[in-house]
Amino acid sequence: MGSIDSGSQPAANGKLEIKIWRGRAKDGAFSAYQVPEQAHQTVLDVVTYVQRRIDATLAYRFACRVGMCGSCAMTVNGVPRWTCRTDVKTVARKGRLVIEPLRNLPVVKDLVTDMAPFFDKWQAAEGRLQATSDREAEVATIDPASPERKAADAGVECINCAVCYSACDVVTWNPDYLGPAALNRAWTLQNDERDGGKAERLRAVTSDGGCQNCHSHQSCTEHCPVGLSPTASIAGLKRMATRAAFGRGPR
Amino acid sequence: MTIERHETDVLILGAGGAGLFAALHALQADPDLRVTIAVKGLLGKCGCTRMVQGGYNAAVLPGDSIERHFMDTINGGRWLPNQDMAWRLCTTAPERIRELENEVGCFFDRQPDGTLHGKAFAGQTFDRTIHKGDLTGIEIVNRLMEQVLARPVVRLEEHRAIALIPAEDGSGIAGCLLIDVRRGIFRLVRTKAILLATGGGPTMYRYHTPSGDKSMDGLAMALDAGLGLRDMEMVQFHPTGLLAGEDTRMTGTVLEEGLRGAGGHLLNGAEHRFMFDYDERGERATRDIVSRAIYAEMSSGKTTPNGGVYIRMSHLGPADVAKRFKGMVKRCADCGFDLAGGLVEVVPTAHYLMGGVVCDAATRTAMPGLFVAGEDAGGAHGANRLGGNGVANSTVFGGIAGDTMAAYVKGMNRAAPELDERTVEAAMNAALAPFERPAGDLNGLRERLMTLMWDDVGVLRDAEGLGRGIAGLEALRVDLMATGLADTGRDFNLTWHDWLNLKSLIDVSEVIAHASLAHEGSRGAHFRTDHPDEGDLTTTRFTVARRSDQAIDIALEPVDFSIIRPGQSLIDDPELLPAAE
Numbered sequence: 001m002g003s004i005d006s007g008s009q010p011a012a013n014g015k016l017e018i019k020i021w022r023g024r025a026k027d028g029a030f031s032a033y034q035v036p037e038q039a040h041q042t043v044l045d046v047v048t049y050v051q052r053r054i055d056a057t058l059a060y061r062f063a064c065r066v067g068m069c070g071s072c073a074m075t076v077n078g079v080p081r082w083t084c085r086t087d088v089k090t091v092a093r094k095g096r097l098v099i100e101p102l103r104n105l106p107v108v109k110d111l112v113t114d115m116a117p118f119f120d121k122w123q124a125a126e127g128r129l130q131a132t133s134d135r136e137a138e139v140a141t142i143d144p145a146s147p148e149r150k151a152a153d154a155g156v157e158c159i160n161c162a163v164c165y166s167a168c169d170v171v172t173w174n175p176d177y178l179g180p181a182a183l184n185r186a187w188t189l190q191n192d193e194r195d196g197g198k199a200e201r202l203r204a205v206t207s208d209g210g211c212q213n214c215h216s217h218q219s220c221t222e223h224c225p226v227g228l229s230p231t232a233s234i235a236g237l238k239r240m241a242t243r244a245a246f247g248r249g250p251r
Numbered sequence: 252m253t254i255e256r257h258e259t260d261v262l263i264l265g266a267g268g269a270g271l272f273a274a275l276h277a278l279q280a281d282p283d284l285r286v287t288i289a290v291k292g293l294l295g296k297c298g299c300t301r302m303v304q305g306g307y308n309a310a311v312l313p314g315d316s317i318e319r320h321f322m323d324t325i326n327g328g329r330w331l332p333n334q335d336m337a338w339r340l341c342t343t344a345p346e347r348i349r350e351l352e353n354e355v356g357c358f359f360d361r362q363p364d365g366t367l368h369g370k371a372f373a374g375q376t377f378d379r380t381i382h383k384g385d386l387t388g389i390e391i392v393n394r395l396m397e398q399v400l401a402r403p404v405v406r407l408e409e410h411r412a413i414a415l416i417p418a419e420d421g422s423g424i425a426g427c428l429l430i431d432v433r434r435g436i437f438r439l440v441r442t443k444a445i446l447l448a449t450g451g452g453p454t455m456y457r458y459h460t461p462s463g464d465k466s467m468d469g470l471a472m473a474l475d476a477g478l479g480l481r482d483m484e485m486v487q488f489h490p491t492g493l494l495a496g497e498d499t500r501m502t503g504t505v506l507e508e509g510l511r512g513a514g515g516h517l518l519n520g521a522e523h524r525f526m527f528d529y530d531e532r533g534e535r536a537t538r539d540i541v542s543r544a545i546y547a548e549m550s551s552g553k554t555t556p557n558g559g560v561y562i563r564m565s566h567l568g569p570a571d572v573a574k575r576f577k578g579m580v581k582r583c584a585d586c587g588f589d590l591a592g593g594l595v596e597v598v599p600t601a602h603y604l605m606g607g608v609v610c611d612a613a614t615r616t617a618m619p620g621l622f623v624a625g626e627d628a629g630g631a632h633g634a635n636r637l638g639g640n641g642v643a644n645s646t647v648f649g650g651i652a653g654d655t656m657a658a659y660v661k662g663m664n665r666a667a668p669e670l671d672e673r674t675v676e677a678a679m680n681a682a683l684a685p686f687e688r689p690a691g692d693l694n695g696l697r698e699r700l701m702t703l704m705w706d707d708v709g710v711l712r713d714a715e716g717l718g719r720g721i722a723g724l725e726a727l728r729v730d731l732m733a734t735g736l737a738d739t740g741r742d743f744n745l746t747w748h749d750w751l752n753l754k755s756l757i758d759v760s761e762v763i764a765h766a767s768l769a770h771e772g773s774r775g776a777h778f779r780t781d782h783p784d785e786g787d788l789t790t791t792r793f794t795v796a797r798r799s800d801q802a803i804d805i806a807l808e809p810v811d812f813s814i815i816r817p818g819q820s821l822i823d824d825p826e827l828l829p830a831a832e
Binding site for chain 1: 292293296297298301302311346347348349350352353354355356358359360361362363364365366367384386388389390393394397398400401433462463464495496497498499500501504582585586587588690693694736737739740742743744745746749
């Protein structure tokens, strides 16, 4: 399922031709709908229009509607995207949209996927701070310009939308692969001087499903809606693993 | 329909800042406690804490003080807050910031010397708002979510609570009835304690900022359970929400305060810069004044094509605007608007509900075993909430609720009470009722509600409009009850949940309208054009709404100035400081 976008082209008759994948688990098919084109309209607006005005049985997931919660990602004309922030004009081809659930995750119903594997892997990659301090202590003094902090900051604003996970071919080939988002989070923590779990985390992210699986295809980076580069984070983890193998320990 | 039963010690409803903190604290207090979180969406991915842009108010920086934060909160709330709650908010916020940084893993912005950075926020006498750029909420909720996912908490994701179930013997709470959204079945949870932390969120207004999953379910359930709701007329409007036209989800979402602060202009439909007609500070006037001015322009028909006003930034230099407000410019561009160089249509937008369930500073409600925190709780903010006090409120009181519930369960020393099965039965029947009726125009009803609340119970109110609004809400309720759903499967049936959302929203809208009518004065976020005066601060009373039979009763109760009285200040009169707990 490669990129088949080809820029903006208007609908022929003021109507968008929409195809939406409908079904439960693996059992489904496309249904077609016509939705009026509007001056301002996101892909989420199109999906909402179908559910509210055409077919009340359509299932999809969204929450914040403004690009902060990462709940509404879907596959749009073959490309994984955050639908609340995707202007129809930038992705429709001759007024046509094909909307499917994210790939690489089990489908619950219609456009809704089960995100549990994505968050399980976030945990498997030790994606949380191992505290070395507590609420009785002052907040740590940390130079915001230090290389480690800058490396952490570069990856930390992930909204866990799973677009990268869906875009990644390695996840498709190897369902045990932790995937770009979980590894990216691990990298930010390996650069967090407050964290006490670095050795354990490095073991977790260099295990069978870990960072060495990444082929640097960069689909994750290409599709990340908030402009992060999991590829760079994973490369950082690989370097860190190499250093550790030569006995220099994580840094 | 299938019903599955589940037992726990503590049930947390909601997984924003309040719910997630409650889970962490309850388990810290007692690692053997059985803790269950039920949330309408995915854990950490719905609700409004995540959407916090501004930051977190806490008196942690040199030169600031808890007394100063408290006075700002009381003045901002126009002397209406529950002072014990406001004090607890301000005294606990610094500890919560250290906890978020040192234990949970948040990293807030630093100054070049490596210490925390505080930013300025309207209505405060000190730059105390701790933040992570302008995406503070994502950092807080992502880090909390990670920590909760690593702990032995039972997660009921995509579970919507529909009724609080009292004990059969009348001793307090005994459980909660939920719908498992994915499977389309009922789940009945029997428990010793419940935290109501679903988040308010005034999404019944045509223009609103909160997350789309929110529909006041927590307050509607509290009302059903007979609890009192205070300050329900206090709906905060943000002056500049994006206006993108009909059937657009992004309409109503916030364009940040800083745009006006930086020198942005507001123009009406005739491109006249109108704010100086209302206030000598122009666009830099406070949120409430700007919201009322825009609403007045809109009411007099001087509007843009979609019925709002324009914000213009281009005179500040499009390149500079694009650099300084990168996130906002990108968000607008993604939706097809040029914020840096063009005109963008905006409207005031319903942002936050100060009102909520009557409770104390330990999060206890009038019903034993039922606790409340975050936007579902009333009292901490009074008539207006300071920017930066929202996430402080949810995380401070969420943590306190976790502590309080653990102690409550320990003190209970027996099994959870038996559930009142009649309430369970009635709630199931009510939830299934729409499947018995012919499908109708649910979206039309939703549109009617949003227009009615905007026009008659909105930014500017008077007795005539409120009376019209109340009558309109009664008619809407009748029409909703006659409107059904096609029964095409109940698993992930969003339209069923739209129906239930609408029911909750109408229930709570009625309370907002009645409280607004009963409060014959103007205070903070509540403005009555027929009673424009603030009234005497020393005799301040607040509204408490309850439902008896099918009617809403509003009582007016005097504010307990338990710490300071109008005219006094903790900064000038340190002898008034409350004793340490």
